[in-house]
Amino acid sequence: MPPGPPAAIPRGNPRIADWTNRRVWLLGASAGIGEALAHALAARGAKLVLSARNASALADLARALGPGHCTLALDATDSAALDAAFARFDSGELPLPSVGVYLAGDYQPLDARQGETALPAARRMLAVNYAAAVEWSLRLAPRLLATPAPASGIALVASVAGYTGLPQALAYSPSKAALIRFAECLYLDLAPQGLGVWAINPGFVATRLTAQNDFEMPALMPPEAAAEAIVRGFASGRFEIHFPTRFTRLLKIAAMLPYALSMPLFAHIARKKPR
Ligand SMILES: NC(=O)c1ccc[n+]([C@@H]2O[C@H](COP(=O)([O-])OP(=O)(O)OC[C@H]3O[C@@H](n4cnc5c(N)ncnc54)[C@H](OP(=O)(O)O)[C@@H]3O)[C@@H](O)[C@H]2O)c1
Incomplete structure (x- = not known):
């Protein structure tokens, strides 16, 4: 579609409070925050398309959620698999969801001193x-x-790790920073056309990803609480859904400080109190 003339930017997203019969595609639903979000949305009446690589975990989840949901196993980094998935919507085999949530993510602590091995x-x-x-x-x-x-x-779903560089987050933090910028660009282009675009930035959530961290994580929350925060965020109409706010607000302020102050502070958060 050729770009049209600039349109007015709305002052927020549509508010979604009623999930009854709303079709939602969760990419990254087999574990962690995505799995918890699947439970939270299904309990509110949403009809889910559940995607991730692990087909058997998705099938178990669909069974646990009850009728009305389907699985669509794929590797998000495989363009041909994405084309095949979209072809199933285009052919009418699956109804197109009205909301897509991208949760697929990977994290491994990496340090620049590892060089090429990283x-x-x-x-x-x-x-x-x-x-x-x-x-x-x-x-x-x-x-x-x-x-x-x-x-x-x-x-x-990006991360507060995208607000600033962090120790041991050599690829994770830049990838999430890029995703936040991308979400901002999408919002500016798509919101005037009537689409919602949300950037979801969780703090520390107890999943297999954060189980690798060897430091005490401030304000660590269970995935079920993260899912409830996301549901509340969709009802708020805000572009950015970030939580837990007692932690994320502090990070936002810290990220605005001069580097001479912010860098020692972020190093302290990620290196304090080894377990
Ligand atoms: N946990 C935290 O503290 C935290 C904080 C901020 C942001 N986040 C973000 O939240 C999202 C969910 O993380 P989580 O903590 O819930 O981790 P998780 O438990 O490991 O879940 C990650 C999900 O992504 C899926 N996934 C990974 N690679 C994929 C691929 N190539 N193709 C398709 N699906 C893929 C995984 O399923 P399969 O393995 O079956 O493919 C799984 O369903 C991630 O984007 C993460 O960066 C997490």
Whole structure:
């Protein structure tokens, strides 16, 4: 679609408080925050498309959620698999969801002193945390625009790790920073066309990803609480959904400080109190 003339930017997203029969695609639903969000949305009446690589975990989840949900196993970094998934919506085999939530993510602590040995993991994180999110969003957006539905849109789960560089987060933090910037760009282009675009930035959530951290994580929360915070965020109409706010607000302020002050502070957060 050729770009049209600039349109007015709305002052927020559509508010979604009623999930009854709303079709939602969760990419990254097999574990952690995505699995908890699947339970939270299904309990509110949403009809889910559950995606991730682990087909058997998705099947177990769909069974646990009850009827009305389907699984669509795929590797988000595989363009051909994404094309095949979208073909199933285009053919009408599956109804197009009105809201897509990208949760797929990978994290491994990496340190610049590892040099080239860090490259395989760095490439993996950049691919799934950022490049695949772009690939997925740019396939989903035109389909949502062509199928108008109330309060439809795209939500991207980034991280507060994208607010600033952090120790041991050599690829993770830049990939999430890029995803936040990408969500901002999507919002500016798509919100005037009537689509919602959400950037979801969790603090520390207790999942297999954070189980690798060897420091005490401030304000660590269970995935179920993260899912409830996301549901509340969708009802708020805000572009950014961040939580827990007692932690994320402090990080936002700290990220605005001069580097001479902020860098020692962030190093302290991620290195304090070894367990
Ligand atoms: N936990 C935290 O503290 C925290 C904080 C901020 C942001 N986040 C972000 O929140 C999201 C969910 O993280 P989590 O902590 O819930 O981690 P998790 O438990 O490891 O869940 C990650 C999900 O992403 C899926 N996934 C990973 N690679 C994939 C790929 N190539 N293709 C398709 N699906 C893929 C995984 O399923 P399969 O393995 O089955 O593919 C799983 O369902 C991530 O984007 C993460 O960066 C987490």
